[in-house]
Amino acid sequence: MTPITVLVSVDSNSILLGAREFANYLRTLIKDYNLDSLVSVLETVAIGAYDGVVMHVLPDDVYYVVKSKEHVKKIVEEHLLKGRQVWDLTVDKSKLKPGEKFQVKEYRIVTRNIGVIDPKNIEEYIARDGYFALSKALQMKPEEIINEIKASGLRGRGGAGFPTGLKWEFTAKAKADQKYIVCNADEGEPGTFKDRLIMEGDPHSVIEAMIIAGYAVGATKGYIYIRGEYYNSVENLRKAIKDAYEYGFLGENILGSGFNFDLTVRLGAGAYVCGEETALLESIEGKAGRPRLKPPYPPQVGLFGKPTVINNVETLANVPQIILNGAEWFRSIGTPNSPGTKVFCLAGDVNRRGMVELPMGVTVREVLYGFGGGIKGGRELKMVQTGGLAGTFIGPDKLDTPLDYDSMKNYGVSLGSGVILAIDDTHCTVDIALNVMEFFRHESCGKCTPCREGTKVACDILEKMTKFQATEEDLKYLEQIAYVTADASFCGLGQSINVPLLSLINNFRDEFIAHVKDKTCAVGLCKEVKPKKAAVK
């Protein structure tokens, strides 16, 4: 250990701001100035927001936001060499973390190690009580573990919110010669990047949870199914799995318990629908990712026809902490029906974008203004999308809605995967609707007609609207299509298109009317285009 440590945030978002280049330059300078024995550089992930690359100098506890190599040089020459803090690059810690009023609220369970440890070093994870939960779990009876998870009230963080303990119990009770644990890391819900940062920043927490799940339900094999585009996550998880094998946390006779567990990573190849659990299983089996008919559900008939637990990355990352601290502790956070925390991803037209973990029940406003610092450029907020593309669009009047698993039922605002996407008043609602429906059309797998055709027809109508060619009849037809597609589609993809579409139409009906009746667009984006041929339908 050197007396001084510089933590650099090198996650996939920061890399795009030059993090890797700055970290390497920092190392070069430290060498050039012969500071090797005094300063070490550690790469960690997301420390705070994304105004620039964040560097945290310890033990001085100074945070810098770096935007160029000159900044790096200045920090080395002034701070590291002369011990003088570079004030103009310093950021207040409170600016990286949620504001003061808010600080009480931030609660880090799944993000506790992110930005704190080097994710590629298993020993740093172990030093933060890593694999302690595994050791504790292996001394418990499988049903005790399941009861603990059930008592904690942990629910699926991927969007559906199914009780995790029940999923485990169903799988444990199913009789089979082989069972599987699958981690759904096919994060594709637009606006969601929490799983990416968890896998990049704390991969061992997911691995540890999967081993515990395996022991609890009697599964000896596990797969982590990651999106093909998530190169950094794949790299960090592969390294973590390799280390876990070396340390005896994976493989045969784990920690002398007689329990065996093997784990491997599989890549997706660009199909949103593979985030649907049965489509994901098909994909691991080497098939096209088309959803299966349910029931039977995966806990009975899952991967290769065997009982399978499928959990989201964030859900799993909660498990070791629940085992260590107990169900009661977990229940003390969040709301009675939705215990624990949720990792929110804030994107769009806000001053500060990024990820923050907050107790369930936090309001949209608190995330948007408390963490996000309000709307960019002093413009007006027009709408917020919550829960991902399959979630809802709400107007500024609903900002005080608490977000948990009941907010959809109680307020018509979905929690989903935790996306908070702010959209300011320079955007056209019809254009937003078209973008959303184009996404669904593109990602529809084509297996069932309602989804394949419904998404296409919806796009056609919306496109006509943006060209001022649509009529009021078309608007009615669009609403009808939303209902029919949702009712008749085979899987969750088609079944959910009515949620975003109808929330847009219902909350911003005036704008749709303006496009079909008055042929005007409030923000001047849509322009009249004369149809090429008469009466093409």
Next chain:
Amino acid sequence: MDRATLRNIIDELKSEQLEEQDILIYLLHKVQDYYQSHYIPPEVGEMIAEELNVPPSKVYEVLTFYTMFSTKPRGKYIIRVCTSLPCHVPGGREIVEYLKKKLGVNFGETTKDGLFTLEETGCLGLCGVSPVIMINDQYYGDLTVEKVEEIIESLKGGDAK
């Protein structure tokens, strides 16, 4: 790719195999990475079917289902543009329009010089720095039209040398 090379790749993957059928998609990724023009030729697809003992029709179904795979040669640089809402909102629409105009191609097409293929992708999970594009395995974020122009020109320039 000859059969021996393919077998070598398969052997390499076997160390990560837990069940017999679980490596097809993984293998297709590896084979596609082997080709500079990012595709899997039909004859190699057939070879894969033989080596893994699955029907060729299944290999083709998988190849054509997933957007990351191609059965036709693509450009040296695959530009994947995120068109999802979190990129669309802070200026993504302009990026898409610019790229189509600059390269003179639509989504799914390759430039005449064989350098660039333009593709549409769903959310890349980098919404903290959107709008975002991906060129081969590199990400580029916080984009403006000027930044995109710079990136395209530098790739073109690097290739002219």
